[in-house]
Amino acid sequence: MKRPTIADVARRAGVSKGAVSYALNGQPGVSEATRQRILAIAAEIGFSPSSAARALSGATAKAVGLALCRPARILGIEPFFMELISGVESELSARSYALTLQVVTDQEAEIAVYRRWWAERRVDGVFVCDLRTDDRRVPALEELQLPAVVIGGPGHTGALASVWSDDAAALVETVEYLVALGHRRIARVGGLPSLLHTEIRTDAFTDVCRRLGLDEASTVWSDYTGEEGARATRRLLSSARRPTAVIYDNDVMAIAGLSVAQEMGLAVPGDLSIVAWDDSPLCQLVHPPLTALGRDIPAYGAHAARQLLAVIAGEEVTGAQDETAHLTPRGSTAPPRAT
Amino acid sequence: MKRPTIADVARRAGVSKGAVSYALNGQPGVSEATRQRILAIAAEIGFSPSSAARALSGATAKAVGLALCRPARILGIEPFFMELISGVESELSARSYALTLQVVTDQEAEIAVYRRWWAERRVDGVFVCDLRTDDRRVPALEELQLPAVVIGGPGHTGALASVWSDDAAALVETVEYLVALGHRRIARVGGLPSLLHTEIRTDAFTDVCRRLGLDEASTVWSDYTGEEGARATRRLLSSARRPTAVIYDNDVMAIAGLSVAQEMGLAVPGDLSIVAWDDSPLCQLVHPPLTALGRDIPAYGAHAARQLLAVIAGEEVTGAQDETAHLTPRGSTAPPRAT
DNA sequence: CCCGTACGCTGAACCGCACAAGTGACGAGC
DNA sequence: GCTCGTCACTTGTGCGGTTCAGCGTACGGG
Secondary structure (H helix, E strand, C coil), rough: CCCCHHHHHHHHHHCHHHHHHHHHHCCCCCCCHHHHHHHHHHHHHHCCCCHHHHHHCCCCEEEEEEEEEECCCHHHHHHHHHHHHHHHHHHHHHHHCEEEEEECCCHHHHHHHHHHHHHHHCCCCEEEECCCCCCCCCHHHHHHHCCEEEECCCCCCCCCCEECHHHHHHHHHHHHHHHHHCCCCCEEEEEECCHHHHHHHHHHHHHHHEEEECCCEEEECCCHHHHHHHHHHHHHHHHCCCEEEEECCCHHHHHHEEEHHHCCCCCCCCEEEEEEEECCCCCHCCCCEEEECCHHHHHHHHHHHHHHHHHHHHCCCEEEEECCCCCCCCCCCCCCCCC | CCCHHHHHHHHCCCCCCHHHHHHHCCCCCCHHHHHHHHHHHHHHCCCCCCCCHHHHCCCCCCCEEEEECCCCCHHHHHHHHHHHHHHHHHHHHHCCCCEEEEECCCCCHHHHHHHHHHHHCCCCCCCCEEHHHHHHHHHHHHHHHCCCEEECCCCCCCCCCEECCCCCHHHHHHHHHHHHHHHCCEEECCCCCEEEEHHHHHHHHHHHHHCCCCCCCCEEEEECCCCHHHHHHHHHHHHCCCCCCCCCCCHHHHHHHHHHHHHHCCCCCCCCCEEECCCHHHHHCCCCEEEEEEECHHHHHHHHHHHHHHHHHHCCCEEECCCEEECCCCCCCCCCCCC
């Protein structure tokens, strides 16, 4: 089956290629009657303009890129990225933009991918995830002048547009909630310390604990995997004055922590309260169901996609705040048992 | 920053565009010395040929497509797709092929996407997931003559290449294992009945149960979500002669089932043994850890990617069997308590 | 009545690359 | 010494679009 070209449409409509181009792109230069005729013929023979030819003649590639820098097993276990992609996609496909995905091993590889995409004119813009402080990707993208939206922040995004969520506020809300329940010894199992949002959460945790006079607040770091979450929990619960509540930076670690607590004979929430960041359906599957900080990730992705399309369209776009995660109390949090 | 073109390289090397093209594509027509000089200059100024121009002049788009037909929340909760994508990607990026992703709502939309990708010459080939019996996508792709690899089967793939795993064998192994433990009343919570692999597993389950003389074997269907898995489990465990072992078609439903059992006061594995299909890290996070049927999903994806690249290269490719899932016994299975 | 102009369309020049055909130099063979 | 072949390039063409200049026609105003 031969692919139809614009010339085929033009021939059948008895007009020139140019006229077809105007008609299909909604540009002036053809009468309404002719436009309708051309549109009908194009639909009839199933014509879609070649993305290559269109990209070549100066227009856009109608594609955006997303490079993911995580090993396969973490990528799989965290619902975050897949939900984000769903949301991004919903916005992109409505505008018939394609999403090009690439999994990379480190920041340098990611920058190389951006550079290649740019040189190949493969994408019109990119999303940047897992922002770090002093992220080398930011200046690299600025230098390339490749439209980009950072999914994360605030801050450290240079001149790039960004979409961010106020993790500090969410963390403060959580700590205040736990304190209101009566907790005084609260610990936190954080994600990778090199990521900006981990740092933001850590700072917020330190601040709010100081403000509320909780001097036994401590953060330990992990890497989002269940194994590390379990190890960190074991360490916390083995200490002399073990915490009565733990906040985990993702749901997988929280579930692992719950298992460890139960295995050590601690009742949840009686002896230990648990809060998970990221409220996936998993949190409701375990016993007790986990109190979690959730937000609409697909909507976050859609928001980022709208931002990127705006940047590509040449609009002046800066940072945009997305919804703040909200706490959904479930069975894993309660007042600490009187000691 | 202006993007370098082949003309820029040619000018700096003091040769024609044609010579540069030959040099970069490893074709004869330039001396080795000149080739090296051109390569060095191209690397120096960061030149990559425009994918659009390359695709336009008859070559390939150097991109393949993957359309996913699942709602966002299921896509997120199942590690399967993300792991598959990682594996696919590892193979593609080594050959500098790009992966274009699209989330669609139904089969018709998916076929429309294939048709558009084909007309736009956006991809050189596609992956087909979630195969059904009498899948309309198969004839559609055959008609378009768009290279494709079905991830699933065996059978019902028409003339398309495919990569499949012997789910029937894995299921038989599982049932035999449970029977060896002493179970006689085994139930199964299946996935979406319209999917081919669900049907294959159901048939295998029915067959092996008949062969082993288990006449109380029953399958109930679900949709891979925790809620549905919990509901199905509740139904099974409430019946007069409740099963002593349940096999779940994915890990999320198995975890939900475990919760339901514990909530109903049944001991796992004492009163009920549980086996999960898909062995993600989640299975080891719960208590007791779940006996699971696992396999290397990234490797599966990589296998599929190699198949697709072979089809694109014009090689004669048919079905290829991938690794069979193997049972990893953990704490959720044991002999049934004597009644 | 004639000119200016808006409309509707055509023809051609690009975009950046691959590849076929052409060219000049040089060496081998008779 | 002349031809022929090969090598190492160059030139030119076309892929399928977009876009701009140009051009005939109809129409309205002075």
